[in-house]
Amino acid sequence: MHQERNPFIDGKLYGDTAAWITVIGMSIALLGIVFSAFLGGGVFYSKRLMANLLSGKEVHIIWESSSVFGKSPPKYWFFKEHLCPDVISMIGIAIACYGSIFGLLAMLISMFKRKEVLFYKKGLYTVLTMLITGIVVLAALGVIALKR
Amino acid sequence: MNHFLFSLIVFLICTAIGCVAIIAGTGGGVLFTTLFLGFTSIHPDIIRATGLLAALSGTRMGARRFLRKGIANIRLVILLGFGYSLFAVLGAIVGLEITQKFGSIGVAFIKAALGFVVIIVGVIYLFARGANYPVVEKVDWFTEKLGLSVPYYEESRKIVVNYKLTKSYIGLILICVVGFISGTFGLGAGWAITPLLNLVMMAPLKVAVASSAVMISIGDTAAVFPYLMSNSIIPLFAVPAVLGLMVGAEIGSRLAVRIRARFIRYVLIVIMLGTGLELIYKGFHLMGIV
Numbered sequence A: 001m002h003q004e005r006n007p008f009i010d011g012k013l014y015g016d017t018a019a020w021i022t023v024i025g026m027s028i029a030l031l032g033i034v035f036s037a038f039l040g041g042g043v044f045y046s047k048r049l050m051a052n053l054l055s056g057k058e059v060h061i062i063w064e065s066s067s068v069f070g071k072s073p074p075k076y077w078f079f080k081e082h083l084c085p086d087v088i089s090m091i092g093i094a095i096a097c098y099g100s101i102f103g104l105l106a107m108l109i110s111m112f113k114r115k116e117v118l119f120y121k122k123g124l125y126t127v128l129t130m131l132i133t134g135i136v137v138l139a140a141l142g143v144i145a146l147k148r
Numbered sequence B: 001m002n003h004f005l006f007s008l009i010v011f012l013i014c015t016a017i018g019c020v021a022i023i024a025g026t027g028g029g030v031l032f033t034t035l036f037l038g039f040t041s042i043h044p045d046i047i048r049a050t051g052l053l054a055a056l057s058g059t060r061m062g063a064r065r066f067l068r069k070g071i072a073n074i075r076l077v078i079l080l081g082f083g084y085s086l087f088a089v090l091g092a093i094v095g096l097e098i099t100q101k102f103g104s105i106g107v108a109f110i111k112a113a114l115g116f117v118v119i120i121v122g123v124i125y126l127f128a129r130g131a132n133y134p135v136v137e138k139v140d141w142f143t144e145k146l147g148l149s150v151p152y153y154e155e156s157r158k159i160v161v162n163y164k165l166t167k168s169y170i171g172l173i174l175i176c177v178v179g180f181i182s183g184t185f186g187l188g189a190g191w192a193i194t195p196l197l198n199l200v201m202m203a204p205l206k207v208a209v210a211s212s213a214v215m216i217s218i219g220d221t222a223a224v225f226p227y228l229m230s231n232s233i234i235p236l237f238a239v240p241a242v243l244g245l246m247v248g249a250e251i252g253s254r255l256a257v258r259i260r261a262r263f264i265r266y267v268l269i270v271i272m273l274g275t276g277l278e279l280i281y282k283g284f285h286l287m288g289i290v
Helices: A002-039 A046-054 A059-066 A085-113 A120-141 B003-024 B028-039 B044-068 B074-127 B141-146 B168-185 B190-200 B205-229 B235-255 B261-287
Strands: B152-154 B159-161
Touching: A002 A085, A002 B003, A002 B044, A002 B074, A002 B205, A002 B235, A046 A059, A046 B003, A046 B235, A085 A120, A085 B044, A085 B205, A085 B235, A120 B074, A120 B141, A120 B205, B003 B028, B003 B235, B003 B261, B028 B044, B028 B074, B028 B235, B028 B261, B044 B074, B044 B168, B044 B205, B044 B235, B074 B168, B074 B190, B074 B205, B074 B261, B141 B168, B152 B205, B168 B190, B168 B205, B190 B205
Parallel strands: none
Antiparallel strands: B152 B159
16 A cells, blocks of 8 residues: 555645646736736737737737837747846746646656655656656757747 | 736636636636637637647646545556657647748648547537446556556545556557647647546546646646747736636636536537537638638
């Protein structure tokens, strides 16, 4: 029974970590939206953005004509810009996206703490968890991405 | 229209979508992507990115509850989650490639193809009847070797349920297809994963629902990053949409116990079939076929 309880703890760690980081991230993103209602977004020209959004313009056109950049910015642009409501929203969204990565890392650490879980079925589930984490991290780093 | 009003309207529409979806027994992501692609002009890349963000945020909340209670089978999640994550991210890249390389023809293709997928989803909802505790007569050699089963405590019956799983090799193949569809069209995939786990691998219905939520919360995280990298997530649209779907799901789960879920489910099926046909028509119209 002891061996059966351990996956339960690993899963719980993943669930708690991923969910709380998502809540924190989305709360920050909401804060950005509320600030932008009073202070203006800082990055987007909101009227032009809404018009372009609702008329079905492509993503790069939206960025070209509705943002201060005048072009589609590089990946993770919001970590390099001065803090403003739109930047706060994007940072929040990014944090929410990272939730599962931190959850998976917490699960891996927990797995490595207990031999009976680590080596269950010759470590098959530990290796698979490492591979899943690898895929998500590579996607987050933009290694697995659309090449332009 | 000022942008606060725009955010409020998106929030309210998505709250309604999230509420109806959860009562009907599906995720808000599927209905959101389908309805917004079918009935608005917003570019598919933005809708799909937001749909995936909604799917992963919503399922993480559900996953937490299921994992705390030990209902989700974490070994099953890890085994199938590998294929799901890999193919979801590949699907996202292919989906973006189609719209960005082929322009309006790519958009038309995505709409028409999603129309067919949505009709299939509607048909699955119409005919698939989950079995609470499927009986496994024979466990195949491969599944036996994987040692997948993890017993769980069934609160309603106050017993520990020991269950067997089977045909994991079929599950491994099918989950790759499901992951690819999820990433390409920006859909959550509970509509496919739950029947796959319950009807093919014979997991108890509760385990199938719970494990499906955890798997989507991981796999769709991988799929959302190519959209994030291509700047397809626009906060003014994405934040109220995701929050609306999450609030709607919370309201819906409270309302579900008081209203006739079966009726709502049939309404949802009609909406999905109707929207599916609308998407096919729009796609073919953009291609100049009709």
